[in-house]
Structures are given as C-alpha cells and as structure tokens.
Amino acid sequence: MAVLEILSDQRLFGGRQIRFAHDSAVLQCRMQFSVYLPPQATQQDVPALYWLSGLTCTDENFSVKAGAQRVAAELGLALIIPDTSPRGENVPDDPDGASDFGLGAGFYVNATEAPFQQNYQMYDYICKELPALVEAELPLSTSRAISGHSMGGHGALVIALREAGRYRSVSAFSPISNPVNCPWGRKALAGYLGNDESQWQQYDASLLLAQKKAALPILVEQGDADPFLAEQLKPETLQAASAASGSELELRMQTGYDHSYYFIASFIEDHLRFHARHLLP
Numbered sequence: 001m002a003v004l005e006i007l008s009d010q011r012l013f014g015g016r017q018i019r020f021a022h023d024s025a026v027l028q029c030r031m032q033f034s035v036y037l038p039p040q041a042t043q044q045d046v047p048a049l050y051w052l053s054g055l056t057c058t059d060e061n062f063s064v065k066a067g068a069q070r071v072a073a074e075l076g077l078a079l080i081i082p083d084t085s086p087r088g089e090n091v092p093d094d095p096d097g098a099s100d101f102g103l104g105a106g107f108y109v110n111a112t113e114a115p116f117q118q119n120y121q122m123y124d125y126i127c128k129e130l131p132a133l134v135e136a137e138l139p140l141s142t143s144r145a146i147s148g149h150s151m152g153g154h155g156a157l158v159i160a161l162r163e164a165g166r167y168r169s170v171s172a173f174s175p176i177s178n179p180v181n182c183p184w185g186r187k188a189l190a191g192y193l194g195n196d197e198s199q200w201q202q203y204d205a206s207l208l209l210a211q212k213k214a215a216l217p218i219l220v221e222q223g224d225a226d227p228f229l230a231e232q233l234k235p236e237t238l239q240a241a242s243a244a245s246g247s248e249l250e251l252r253m254q255t256g257y258d259h260s261y262y263f264i265a266s267f268i269e270d271h272l273r274f275h276a277r278h279l280l281p
C-alpha cells in the first residue's frame with residue numbers, strides 16, 4: 001500500500017483539498033489528516049502552515065469552518081491539518097468519556113504515563129513524523145509556520161518555542177496559555193505526564209516564554225466574549241512572559257467574539273498574511 005492513502009481529493013480555489021490516511025509509527029495507529037495544496041504547488045514546492053485544532057476536533061473542523069483556503073490559494077501557502085489525538089479502538093480514552101482528555105484531546109504532548117504513553121506521542125507526531133512524511137510525499141518546501149486554536153493554540157506555541165529554527169512564525173487563536181494553572185491543562189498534564197509538576201513545565205507556553213526570548217514572531221488572537229477566557233485561557237500570562245523575556249508577541253483582543261470557529265473565520269486571513277510575510281521571499 002502507498003505510504004499515503006487518499007480518502008478524498010477535491011478542487012478548491014484552483015488548488016486541492018485532500019484527506020489522507022496513513023500508518024503512524026510514532027502514534028502506533030492509523031491516522032487521518034487533511035492538506036490544502038494551493039494552485040502554485042503544481043509549479044513549485046510551497047511553504048506550509050500547520051494548523052492544530054482544539055478539544056473535540058478532527059482535521060475536518062478547520063477544513064470546513066475556517067474558510068482559510070481562499071487566501072491560502074492567493075498566497076501560495078499549503079495548509080497541513082492534523083487530527084488532535086491518536087485514534088482507533090485500541091487507543092485508550094478518558095475513563096469517564098470526558099471531552100477534555102483522551103480521544104480528541106491529545107494536548108500535543110509526549111505522554112509518559114500508562115496506559116497513554118504507547119499512543120499519545122502527539123508532540124513528536126506534529127513536529128517530526130508528519131512534516132517528514134508530507135515533505136517527502138507532497139510538493140512542499142521546508143519553510144514551515146504553525147498555528148492553532150485553544151488546545152491547538154497551546155500546542156502551536158509550545159512546539160514553536162521549543163523547536164527553534166523549525167518554524168518561521170507562530171500564531172494562536174484563544175490558546176490555553178498557561179496550562180499548568182488551568183483546569184483543562186492540569187487534568188491533561190497529570191493524566192499524560194503524571195503528578196510530578198516539574199515535568200509539566202516543558203509544555204507551558206507562558207513558562208517557556210518567560211525563560212527564553214522567542215526566536216520567532218508570535219501573533220495571538222483572543223475574543224473578549226470567550227466563555228473560557230478567564231478560567232482556561234489566560235492570555236495575559238503570555239503577554240507578561242513575553243515582556244519578561246523581551247519577545248515579539250502581539251496579543252489582539254477582539255470585542256464581542258467568542259471561542260468558536262466564527263471567531264477563527266473572522267481573523268484567519270490576517271494570520272495567513274502574517275505567516276506569509278515570514279514564509280515567502
């Protein structure tokens with residue numbers, strides 16, 4: 001069987017919206033992801049923006065709801081849209097079936113705790129296995145940027161801050177900014193990494209940003225009518241950390257916007273243009 005199985009392939013704004021399946025060695029399960037290839041990809045290798053989604057999502061939420069492809073086609077950017085956790089009947093889930101842990105909630109960490117450590121290696125999947133796969137199989141250059149929403153905003157920020165040099169820019173919508181200090185983050189980090197909180201710090205964007213000046217520009221978008229803002233997201237911690245390390249972070253508060261993909265759809269164009277400025281010559 002081919003390394004990448006094509007599940008669907010549809011023309012969109014002159015490019016192709018493609019859904020793939022593949023066997024992930026890192027996650028030890030079969031995975032699906034989506035890619036948007038802009039029209040320019042028929043002529044040359046194009047740079048790629050990785051998009052990490054939030055709790056309960058698959059690759060389909062962003063593909064269908066964000067409306068990113070029109071501007072990606074104009075700019076010549078590929079969109080790489082992975083799933084949010086390992087998948088399959090043999091992959092362990094939240095014992096109570098909750099939506100904030102387990103399937104659909106991998107939190108982009110490498111788990112060390114049983115029974116999750118065998119499959120829940122989303123950090124390595126996103127920043128190593130998936131880029132190596134798509135760059136070998138598709139017309140992509142090695143210029144990468146990364147963005148995401150909520151849990152995926154957390155993942156994008158952590159990966160970009162830790163993997164200096166692998167990404168040229170990072171942005172986030174409504175990110176879980178200080179996971180060691182919020183209920184979603186504390187539950188996930190304890191479940192995947194165990195109770196030693198010193199192990200959690202490597203996955204907290206605010207702690208990482210306070211310690212070291214970011215090597216790349218950061219754009220954060222946040223709605224002030226987001227019901228998760230005060231308890232779960234806390235973007236002010238990111239801003240304080242950025243000031244402490246002298247990093248380049250722009251936090252844009254948007255009046256009246258909530259946590260949904262309507263918010264993302266309203267500002268995704270600005271993020272694509274921000275990334276294109278850093279990705280394209």
Ligand SMILES: N[C@@H](CCC(=O)N[C@@H](CS)C(=O)NCC(=O)O)C(=O)O
Nearest residue numbers: 054055056057061099100150151261
């Ligand atoms: N209902 C969930 C939150 C679900 C939620 O808001 N998910 C966001 C990401 S954190 C999302 O993108 N949902 C899918 C969608 O709107 O298409 C909870 O309270 O735990």
